Amino acid sequence: LKLQSFTFCLISFCTMAAELSTSINIKEPRWDQGTFVGRAKHFFTVTDPRNILLSNEQLEKARQIILDYKKGVVTPGLTEDELWRAKYVFDSAFHPDTGEKMLLIGRMSAQVPMNMTITGCMMTFYRTTPAVLFWQWINQSFNAIVNYTNRSGDAPITVNQLGTAYVSATTGAVATALGLNALAKHVSPLIGRFVPFAAVAAANCINIPLMRQRELKHGIPVTDENDNRLGESSKAAQQAITQVVVSRILMASPGMAIPPFLMNSLEKKAFLKRFPWMSAPIQVGLVGFCLVFATPLCCALFPQKSSMAVSRLEPELQEKIRACRPGVETVYFNKGL
Numbered sequence: 001l002k003l004q005s006f007t008f009c010l011i012s013f014c015t016m017a018a019e020l021s022t023s024i025n026i027k028e029p030r031w032d033q034g035t036f037v038g039r040a041k042h043f044f045t046v047t048d049p050r051n052i053l054l055s056n057e058q059l060e061k062a063r064q065i066i067l068d069y070k071k072g073v074v075t076p077g078l079t080e081d082e083l084w085r086a087k088y089v090f091d092s093a094f095h096p097d098t099g100e101k102m103l104l105i106g107r108m109s110a111q112v113p114m115n116m117t118i119t120g121c122m123m124t125f126y127r128t129t130p131a132v133l134f135w136q137w138i139n140q141s142f143n144a145i146v147n148y149t150n151r152s153g154d155a156p157i158t159v160n161q162l163g164t165a166y167v168s169a170t171t172g173a174v175a176t177a178l179g180l181n182a183l184a185k186h187v188s189p190l191i192g193r194f195v196p197f198a199a200v201a202a203a204n205c206i207n208i209p210l211m212r213q214r215e216l217k218h219g220i221p222v223t224d225e226n227d228n229r230l231g232e233s234s235k236a237a238q239q240a241i242t243q244v245v246v247s248r249i250l251m252a253s254p255g256m257a258i259p260p261f262l263m264n265s266l267e268k269k270a271f272l273k274r275f276p277w278m279s280a281p282i283q284v285g286l287v288g289f290c291l292v293f294a295t296p297l298c299c300a301l302f303p304q305k306s307s308m309a310v311s312r313l314e315p316e317l318q319e320k321i322r323a324c325r326p327g328v329e330t331v332y333f334n335k336g337l
């Protein structure tokens, strides 16, 4: 009997020791966001399209694990890897503020498949005006759904605001695309294929600075490394906006700049001459292949918290910082989206 109870104690001790600690911070990404590799791993996991295939049961199971863990209850036998997997599955489907299940096509995991379909079709059907209108409209409708799905819980946007943004975004996108198409009427077929990419680049260069002109005028808050506010800087705003524009254009480049060359030579081949309807699926596939890598890698390019040397700030702000915080050489700011 003694031996039995000893064995029992040993077993329960072992399972206890193997139980996961409750101190893992699952509110934060799993990997260090201070490094490019850590950010890339994080965004590859967040945008993983396989997550849209998960069944309701699998989502519920992940949700249960995460809700329990947040209360300090560890599901027996859970390993650290399983916990992190559950966290990313949970985040992929449930809204961070409201906890509601999100619309399927508004989720991060749907970004790559949706985006590759839209981008691929936009690049295949760029020649006629109705097709351009249709795909610009589809893209903006998709953006509106993403905006709606991703609305913040504590300051919900009204249907009116969403509607206004939808109409003005669609008008702007259609106007840019039609304008560029008209300009490109007389260029070679190869150059013509880059019109969608040029439209994206032009739209980003115009829209983002326009949307954030307040920040350019009045500056954005800059802090020391411990988040103590040191003042506002327009120079920092310039850098933040430049980084956002560059990463948006870089994100679009692999998917929109490589396929045109391939398609242009493919269309001269017998295969596509015989099966012209194959060009849309091929284009979508090519864009998708590029996006699977480009989306997470470009999200990871610049850290959300960006930094800048004090010597590159406005002279007045430099003086102010040197006077009250002489040791500070670098300031930090949020680059925005």
Ligand SMILES: *[C@@H]1O[C@H](CO)[C@@H](O)[C@H](O)[C@H]1NC(C)=O
Residues within 6 Å of the ligand: 106, 107, 108, 111, 146, 150
């Ligand atoms: C939703 O918003 C979060 C930040 O609030 C952002 O990290 C994420 O990229 C957004 N998702 C989409 C699909 O835009």
Ligand SMILES: *[C@@H]1O[C@H](CO)[C@@H](O)[C@H](O)[C@H]1NC(C)=O
Residues within 6 Å of the ligand: 118, 119, 122, 139, 140, 143, 169, 173, 196, 200, 252
């Ligand atoms: C779709 O719209 C978004 C937002 O306006 C834009 O950033 C993106 O480049 C568009 N996609 C294409 C393929 O033009």
Ligand SMILES: *[C@@H]1O[C@H](CO)[C@@H](O)[C@H](O)[C@H]1NC(C)=O
Residues within 6 Å of the ligand: 140, 141, 143, 144, 147, 162, 165, 166, 167, 169, 170, 211
């Ligand atoms: C989505 O939200 C962004 C930022 O709030 C806005 O600039 C954009 O126009 C919106 N897009 C649509 C299609 O509503």
Ligand SMILES: *[C@@H]1O[C@H](CO)[C@@H](O)[C@H](O)[C@H]1NC(C)=O
Residues within 6 Å of the ligand: 111, 115, 119, 142, 143, 200, 248, 251, 252, 253, 255, 256, 291
């Ligand atoms: C789709 O991907 C492109 C990059 O190819 C990016 O510029 C664009 O913002 C994405 N569109 C949406 C709606 O996420």
